[in-house]
Amino acid sequence: MKYVPKLKEMPEIPADKLPVSEMFYSIQGEGRFAGCPALFIRLKYCNLGCSWCDTRFTWDSDKIEAGELLTNYEITEKAIKLTGKRNDIMPSIHVVITGGEPMLHQLKIPKLISIMKKNGFAIFEIETNGMYVPTDEMKEAISWWNCSPKLTNNGLDKRVNIVPEALRVISDTKRADFKFVVRNSEDITELENDYMKYIPKENIMLMPEGWTVRKQKESMPWVMKICREKGLRFSPRLHILSWNNARGK
Numbered sequence: 001m002k003y004v005p006k007l008k009e010m011p012e013i014p015a016d017k018l019p020v021s022e023m024f025y026s027i028q029g030e031g032r033f034a035g036c037p038a039l040f041i042r043l044k045y046c047n048l049g050c051s052w053c054d055t056r057f058t059w060d061s062d063k064i065e066a067g068e069l070l071t072n073y074e075i076t077e078k079a080i081k082l083t084g085k086r087n088d089i090m091p092s093i094h095v096v097i098t099g100g101e102p103m104l105h106q107l108k109i110p111k112l113i114s115i116m117k118k119n120g121f122a123i124f125e126i127e128t129n130g131m132y133v134p135t136d137e138m139k140e141a142i143s144w145w146n147c148s149p150k151l152t153n154n155g156l157d158k159r160v161n162i163v164p165e166a167l168r169v170i171s172d173t174k175r176a177d178f179k180f181v182v183r184n185s186e187d188i189t190e191l192e193n194d195y196m197k198y199i200p201k202e203n204i205m206l207m208p209e210g211w212t213v214r215k216q217k218e219s220m221p222w223v224m225k226i227c228r229e230k231g232l233r234f235s236p237r238l239h240i241l242s243w244n245n246a247r248g249k
């Protein structure tokens with residue numbers, strides 16, 4: 001049967017607030033900055049609804065959690081509290097704005113970043129599916145685009161998954177990686193046919209699928225082998241290897 005995601009429609013949100021699903025202080029598990037201390041700000045709602053998504057609590061009509069509507073100051077205050085009010089370490093912490101799909105809120109994010117910068121945070125990564133063309137303000141505000149475009153292994157049609165113009169603009173920032181969840185050779189062919197015309201090879205990373213330690217350990221050797229053969233980068237999933245994808249870690 002055809003997979004149809006149950007996307008919760010985004011309601012009207014007050015102009016001075018963002019819908020925050022959760023915030024926590026941990027270690028970035030994926031992408032170029034895997035291993036860096038990171039404060040995660042997870043925003044609600046998504047436009048896509050991948051079949052294997054592990055954050056359905058941000059977008060799935062049946063599973064969505066209430067979260068909180070917070071102002072930029074409330075988010076900043078919480079971020080300071082979570083990092084132990086340590087002015088000495090705040091500048092080196094990666095603030096990871098994630099989701100759901102955080103670009104749904106891109107008109108509000110630059111203001112949040114500017115307030116957090118005044119309070120000692122300096123590095124702002126965004127984790128996005130790469131389907132929204134960033135505004136000039138976003139391009140300026142974001143330090144690194146940790147972009148994860150989706151292959152059809154997410155259960156959706158390629159016409160739904162790919163927005164070439166968004167990929168081009170994000171890639172043109174020269175501050176972007178594009179991570180793909182892959183599980184077999186068809187995924188690699190799809191990536192080569194459908195995405196490599198928009199993204200330079202040196203910015204592509206392959207990431208093994210799977211939300212358990214067991215699954216990661218099974219998938220990693222094959223993905224590493226492909227990375228070796230194709231000259232592509234490998235992205236780990238340290239949070240899964242360390243905590244089996246437990247929430248808030």
Ligand code: SF4
Nearest residue numbers: 046049050053100129
């Ligand atoms: S785009 Fe990201 S948050 Fe949205 S459904 Fe897919 S994996 Fe989940």
